[in-house]
Amino acid sequence: MDTKKPTQQKPKSERPAAADAKSAEPAGGTAPETSRSLNFIEQIIEEDLRTGRFEGRVHTRFPPEPNGYLHIGHAKSICLNFGLAARYGGLCNLRFDDTNPSKEDIEYVESIMDSVRWLGFDWGDRLYYASDFFEQLYEWAVQLIRAGKAYVCDLTADQIREHRGTLTAPGKNSPYRDRPIDENLDLFRRMRAGEFPDGARTLRAKVDMASPNLNMRDPVLYRILHASHHRTGDRWCIYPMYDFTHGQSDSIERITHSICTLEFENHRPLYDWFLDELGIYHPQQIEFARLNLTYTVMSKRRLLELVEEECVNGWDDPRMPTLVGLRRRGYTPEAIRGFCERIGVAKFNSVIDVAVLENSIREDLNRRAPRVMAVLRPLKLVIDNYPEGQVEELEAVNNPEDPAAGTRKVPFSRVLYIEQDDFREAPPKEFFRLAPGREVRLRYAYLVTCTSVVKDERTGQIVELHCTYDPATRGGNTPDGRKVKGTIHWVAAQHALKAEVRLYDHLFSVPDPSDVPAGGDYRDFLNPKSLEVLSDARVEPSLAGAAAGSRYQFERQGYFCVDAVDSRPERLVFNRTVSLRDTWAKIEKKQK
């Protein structure tokens, strides 16, 4: 792989895995106390439990191919499979479906395991690789040959396609279809022995070239591929197809409910055919609709393209829907699990509004993120009647949602920075922040009134504000009961830390980037403003030494986390995970 690797990060704020899979797990592991209604998969499982099918076991698995990084769509599958196992006191395996050495890489298996663990799930000692089953699969292929149910075919790929027929027309039998069993056995052995070049022959199942289900038209079982495999090295030069591997792997692992996405529905009859012809244990496959999200793309192919073409900065770019990307962005495993719970599961192809994801992380972080003050676009404010050189330590609440989080001291002095957006020389209707002659509250500090505005003579840009403060309002209180509409955040110029802040927005500027007009490309919809870097931000001094990955609410702005890759003690870098709901922005938009 020549793609950029995401940095392995281990923010210590992360809980150890599985600890809180509790949300989905009734300790006993028997029937769940169910207040919530059942999704269609749970209904099937409960029916199986009732009828004693599978001896009352529930055993699922998450079976990724290690050919890319996991994304939020995989999270849906992971939460489903591990969640079901937890809910019904069963087990869930992790299995790599690694049957195509040309696309797979150890880099991917490592990141996949890391992401599953990060999400909070534990496969115990049940880590499997389809490649561990290669020998058994080979024997099963031989068994089919002996039973006259498989044959070695010398047709080229093109010829096989021609023989396959079309959606409406039946296929034609391969001229090699009736090759004697002994000859098949010999040829297949020699395929394995490496006597033939790539593509020279295949092993095919003998099913039915006239089947309306194209998967049943003598599908290829084995292809010759002189490629070295990330796990089996050069031991094999023939590799089983996914279709000949997946169902039998589930069978070997004694999976009860084999949950996969909708496009495999057409393959189920083939898997059933293999299992029945081989006479081996038969799991139940259940298909569900994969996740789609607005304003992003979700296919591994496209994500790989974005990385390789450097449309983003690697798999863990905070704009990516990958788990490593979301993690670096500041998303918590809890929020992602909550999201997966909330979107449900069905067989209907749907698109979830990304606002649901954003709501999930806000909900989680609102509960737990400490609040701090940070000024993203600083505007100098001088309090003319405040004693020069004086510094006061004012008390600020760490988290109004969590009294146990306590309070901290924030330094205040004569020269401050406030947000440029919090001042308007000509305030529009309903703007109740600072403006000439107006009074606002500086959060946890004092009420100030704007007395004058200093502008750059050449550009006319506002460079400084002058105010007077009311000493009686220390702490932000109004002893006279006076009401102030606006409260704004600030940092003391002398004490503030300089920081870089990265504001992220949707990667694409349209809800469905896959919906491209003829001749267009989804990349045409990349949002040019998906990343805005603010290099002159100021944050309150309590943030000195903030740990990589730690998350905060910058009051009135959003949730931010310390970037795990680029942040340094002497120069903090923050990623905006998600903004706060911005009612004022909505009002302002409406006014236009």
Added chain:
RNA sequence: UGGGGAAUGGUGUAACGGUAGCACGACUGGCUCUGGACCAGUUAGUCUAGGUUCAAAUCCUAGUUCCCCAGCCA
């Protein structure tokens, strides 16, 4: 025009013959030292047409629309 699936407010998802509910969004209002959070409320839905039934999102029939399948990918 073969086969396999699926259709419930703007978006998701429940209801399993008996009051169409929940979440997100949108919109009101309340509260607030975050225009955050929170609280209260409003909006808005059973693909169509027939049929069965006291009663249909649910059962039956016929349509319509959408998705998947012609890799030696998974």
